[in-house]
Every structure is written in C-alpha cells, then in structure tokens.
Amino acid sequence: MQQNVHMTIRVGVIGAGNIGTSHARNLASLVSGSTVTTLYDFDGVRAAEVAAELGAVAVPTYAELIASDDVDAVLIASPDPFHAEQALACLAAGKPALCEKPLSPDEADAKAVVDAEVALGRRLIMMGFMRRFDPGYLELKGLIGPAGIGDPLIVRNCHRNEVAPYGLDSALSITNAAIHEIDINRWLVGEEYAWVEVLTGRSGPLTPSGQHDPLFILMQTTGGVIVEVEMFVQSQLGYEVTCHVTGGLGVAEMGDGSYVTTAKALHRGHDLPPQWLSRFQDAYRNQLQGWITHLDTGSPMAGASTWDGYVGSIVANRAVESLRSGARVAIELPERPALYAP
Numbered sequence: 282m283q284q285n286v287h288m289t290i291r292v293g294v295i296g297a298g299n300i301g302t303s304h305a306r307n308l309a310s311l312v313s314g315s316t317v318t319t320l321y322d323f324d325g326v327r328a329a330e331v332a333a334e335l336g337a338v339a340v341p342t343y344a345e346l347i348a349s350d351d352v353d354a355v356l357i358a359s360p361d362p363f364h365a366e367q368a369l370a371c372l373a374a375g376k377p378a379l380c381e382k383p384l385s386p387d388e389a390d391a392k393a394v395v396d397a398e399v400a401l402g403r404r405l406i407m408m409g410f411m412r413r414f415d416p417g418y419l420e421l422k423g424l425i426g427p428a429g430i431g432d433p434l435i436v437r438n439c440h441r442n443e444v445a446p447y448g449l450d451s452a453l454s455i456t457n458a459a460i461h462e463i464d465i466n467r468w469l470v471g472e473e474y475a476w477v478e479v480l481t482g483r484s485g486p487l488t489p490s491g492q493h494d495p496l497f498i499l500m501q502t503t504g505g506v507i508v509e510v511e512m513f514v515q516s517q518l519g520y521e522v523t524c525h526v527t528g529g530l531g532v533a534e535m536g537d538g539s540y541v542t543t544a545k546a547l548h549r550g551h552d553l554p555p556q557w558l559s560r561f562q563d564a565y566r567n568q569l570q571g572w573i574t575h576l577d578t579g580s581p582m583a584g585a586s587t588w589d590g591y592v593g594s595i596v597a598n599r600a601v602e603s604l605r606s607g608a609r610v611a612i613e614l615p616e617r618p619a620l621y622a623p
C-alpha cells in the first residue's frame with residue numbers, strides 16, 4: 282500500500298452482525314482517516330441495511346469485496362470458522378486485514394494463515410485481540426516491573442457473560458471467549474504457556490446436561506507464572522471482566538473498568554453492561570485507530586499478529602483436550618518465524 286500521510290483508507294467489512302456493524306460505524310464516524318465503502322454478509326438483507334446506513338455498497342460475495350478497487354483494507358467480522366479462509370483470500374490478494382478473534386478454532390487452519398503470510402514475507406494481518414488497546418490492561422501492563430508491582434507471580438482472571446453469546450458449548454467457551462484471556466495474559470506477562478489444565482465442577486442452573494459452565498482454566502507460563510481464568514458464559518449477572526495481578530512487590534487489580542460507582546440509599550455499586558461493546562468501547566476504537574494509522578503511515582503494527590492468533594489457537598486446542606480428558610496438557614509451540622520477531 283502507498284504510504285501517503287492523510288490518505289483515507291477505504292475499508293470493506295465482511296460480516297455485518299453485532300461486532301462487524303459496531304466496527305463499521307466506528308470506522309465511518311469515529312476513527313480518523315477511514316471510510317467504509319463495501320460490505321458483505323452471508324445475509325444479504327443485513328449487509329444492504331448497514332450499507333445503506335453508512336453510504337456504502339453491499340456485494341454478493343466476500344471475494345468480490347476483497348477484489349474491489351474501492352477496498353484498500355478488509356475487516357473480517359464473520360463467525361469464527363470463516364476467519365482463516367477469508368484471511369487467506371486477503372493475503373492472496375495482497376490486501377491488509379484486521380481479523381476478529383480467533384484466527385481459527387482449528388489449529389491447522391490457523392497455521393495455514395501464518396504459513397501463507399510467511400511465504401508472502403510481509404505482515405498484512407492484524408488480529409482483533411482488542412484488549413491490548415484497553416486502557417485498563419495497558420495500565421496493568423505498565424505496572425508490571427521494578428518501578429511498579431515487580432515481576433508477575435500469579436494472575437487471576439474472571440470473564441463472565443450474562444448469557445452465552447453463541448450458545449452454551451464448553452469447547453466454544455474456550456476457543457471463542459477464553460481465547461481473550463489466553464492472549465492477554467501471555468501479552469501481560471511476556472511469556473508463553475508451558476501447560477494448561479481445565480477443571481470442571483458444579484455447573485450453573487442454566488447449563489445444559491453434557492456441558493460445563495463455569496470452567497476453571499489453570500495455566501503456567503514457561504517462567505513459572507500461574508494464570509487462572511474463571512470462564513462463566515451463562516452467569517446471568519451481566520458482562521464482567523476482571524484481572525488481578527500479584528507481583529513480587531505489590532498487587533494491581535483491574536476490576537470495574539471505567540464504571541462510575543454510586544452510593545445511595547444504603548447501597549454502593551454500579552450497573553453492569555449486558556455485553557462487551559460498552560465495556561470495551563475504548564479498546565475497539567483505539568484498536569481501529571491504531572490499525573488505520575499503521576496502514577496510512579506505515580508505522581509498526583501495534584496489535585496482535587497472526588502468530589499471536591496461531592498461538593492462541595494452539596493453547597485453546599490444548600485446553601479443549603484437557604477439558605475432555607481431565608488431564609494437564611503440555612503446550613509445545615513451533616519455532617516463531619523471523620517475520621514475527623518481537
């Protein structure tokens with residue numbers, strides 16, 4: 282891509298559901314230097330509605346969207362199983378993409394995207410692990426080290442949804458939802474995982490038979506940091522994400538995000554949002570702005586890479602193995618290609 286300052290990046294959005302529509306609206310109105318020209322959704326009526334709202338056009342196939350002369354960059358927000366094939370199509374066309382998480386629930390499909398990008402010799406795809414752009418997680422990361430709470434020793438995470446967003450399936454809770462904690466904790470700690478163990482216990486009242494919810498995911502990094510995740514997708518209480526880091530010199534806790542707490546009539550507290558769009562609104566916008574600025578100016582890609590997406594798929598798959606066997610599962614990663622050197 283040409284690297285002119287102040288170039289407007291014309292984005293094509295694949296998947297106009299919940300998050301795709303939110304990203305498209307942000308790109309069209311809140312992010313500077315971008316516009317949305319083209320949409321594709323499997324549901325043509327949905328694509329046409331969002332296209333009409335944004336003054337864009339809806340096209341009948343994603344191949345047409347990627348090939349369009351009006352599309353400089355692609356945002357992939359289709360359901361999980363389609364990300365890898367659509368990312369591969371972007372690489373084949375030489376078009377940059379922001380790909381929603383996960384890169385793929387299937388490890389082999391995720392590897393195929395990394396292999397194709399390595400063969401191309403250029404990093405064109407950024408992964409939508411937007412928590413790396415969240416002010417709360419950024420502050421936590423800034424506190425890790427000798428000037429803050431010291432080296433991390435234990436990280437405790439909770440990830441709760443009001444209702445299971447895509448139906449209650451325990452493996453999906455890992456590959457679709459806990460993949461956020463898998464990514465953000467290796468980013469926070471700066472180490473890979475050595476093993477993972479998934480514990481199941483008594484389930485909540487809305488958990489169908491044969492499924493487990495909540496899940497307790499225990500991991501240890503290669504440097505010995507313990508990472509635990511409570512994953513409760515049908516918690517009924519609202520959307521809530523917390524992260525508590527015990528360091529060698531102190532403790533840092535990201536709890537309520539930027540919510541205002543009120544005290545009145547013998548009650549102190551705050552409302553919880555029903556889902557993630559409001560809790561992570563800054564992260565989504567900052568991620569999109571970071572991506573557009575990178576495409577416009579050629580500044581380094583600030584977000585997660587396809588390598589991060591592939592590592593996420595590997596760790597999530599080992600966790601699903603542990604869920605099924607009840608055993609601790611070792612994590613072995615292939616060598617990191619030079620293209621993704623830190």
Ligand SMILES: NC(=O)c1ccc[n+]([C@@H]2O[C@H](COP(=O)([O-])OP(=O)(O)OC[C@H]3O[C@@H](n4cnc5c(N)ncnc54)[C@H](O)[C@@H]3O)[C@@H](O)[C@H]2O)c1
Nearest residue numbers: 296297298299300301322323324358359360361363381382
């Ligand atoms: N980063 C985050 O915090 C975050 C949050 C929500 C969703 N996501 C991810 O975004 C993706 C979409 O999630 P959602 O909540 O918007 O789902 P959704 O069900 O609301 O929307 C998905 C849309 O994709 C369309 N679709 C189905 N098959 C398609 C295909 N082959 N190609 C293009 N479009 C297709 C559907 O018609 C629907 O409009 C998922 O992969 C999810 O994991 C990420």
